[in-house]
Amino acid sequence: MGRNLQSGERLRPVDLARRHGLSTQAVRNYEEAGILPAAGRTPHGYRTYTPLHARALRAFLALVPAHGHPTATSIMRAVNRGAADEALRLVDESHAQLLDDRRTLEAVERALRGLELTAASHPDTASRSDTASGPDATFIGPLAEQLGIRPATLRTWERAGLVRPRRDPRTGYRVYDEADVRDARLAHQLRRGGYLLEQIAPLIAQVRAAGGLEPLEAALGDWRGRLSARGRAMLTGAAELDAYLRERG
Template sequence: MRPIDLAREHGLSAQAIRNYDDAGILPPTERSATGYRRYTPLHAQALRAFLALRGGHGHQRAADILRATHRGDLETAYRLIDASHADLLTERAIHTEVAAALAALAAVPAPATGRPLTVGELAHRLNVHPATLRTWETEGILRPTRDRATGYREYGPTAVRDADIARQLRRGGQPLRRIATFLDTLREAGSPDTLRVFLDSWQSRLTTRSRDLLTGAAQFDAYLTLLDRA
């Protein structure tokens, strides 16, 4: 087969096939007497495997999996595959934690208006030590501003809301890292209602990636089967 023959199946260009070949994503290629590359069904399956793996693992890791396979290092290929599954499992856990933490918002009053609170005032409001607020700041949970004249910390409405959420989650036994992750997600979304939409979209992406990993595994297994017969 010619490069264009492999390319047509996937809507790629012949140059893309040559680039994948040069990058080691395809197995070693023989050339004709005139220097043209000759591809076989093995190369076609390698390309299918790479494109399928790319959906779940990303371009770089998918390429690394194929390169490791072609140098006979299947242990590394399997480790790379396992790492992607571990990454997805971790992301699923974070999503679950963030979704569960939404319940804490129901017990938190809406951000108040008015002047910012000082460290002492906020600590008194929450019934915590001021050092606790500084620890939460170090962990990325709180993001107070600074008074331009004095340099003292100031906690505006959003920071006060975040502190209220942190207190609720700490009472529920959540570690600081998870609280910081939840608040980062809330800040990115902008509001609890937007966060719910964001979480639904996030869940959809997780589901899609899980399916992509399965598809990639099937195509890669088919490629390994051909390699064993070669």
């Protein structure tokens, strides 16, 4: 970051920009957006900045990876107009969202472990497939029995898009293939965890897009890493924001 700033030091836009790897236009844009306090002006109308502006810029750049650009902008605007409580509320909301994301991740991981245990304890599932018109397929009754739920529940899940059984062309009966059984078991685990159907549907869609549970496990690892990185960024952002609040007085 270069030499330390002194209390009364005046900085040009280019000085502030270079310290943070930005363009001078970006610094001016941040000021106009309310992210930085209003700059001083020379007798000739040129902008001048102070160590307080440098601190504000550091705080904003630390808040972006933690809260996202729009929320970081709202936080800084609130602070700069003297509404510190509003800024802290925005920070709290981001922390609450991160906690909710962690709980969702944990619920999916528990559901996957439950599926693995179910598969290990029911190795004869495939042997029941000859009751339906295709390999590794079953009807609504046997599947409901396996899960310990009513057939009506599976029909409700179908309407919500959690399972997509095909219809036997001769009988019109619902036929659940291997992927449908997997989706039904995952939905069952998540419902037991207290998740609503509208919360489960996007997760089932992720399993389908990943092509099964194994690719999803890798995606969950990436998801966990992103949440951890965001949590650490929140710590850094909080420290920089606190320093800016203290310097503002």
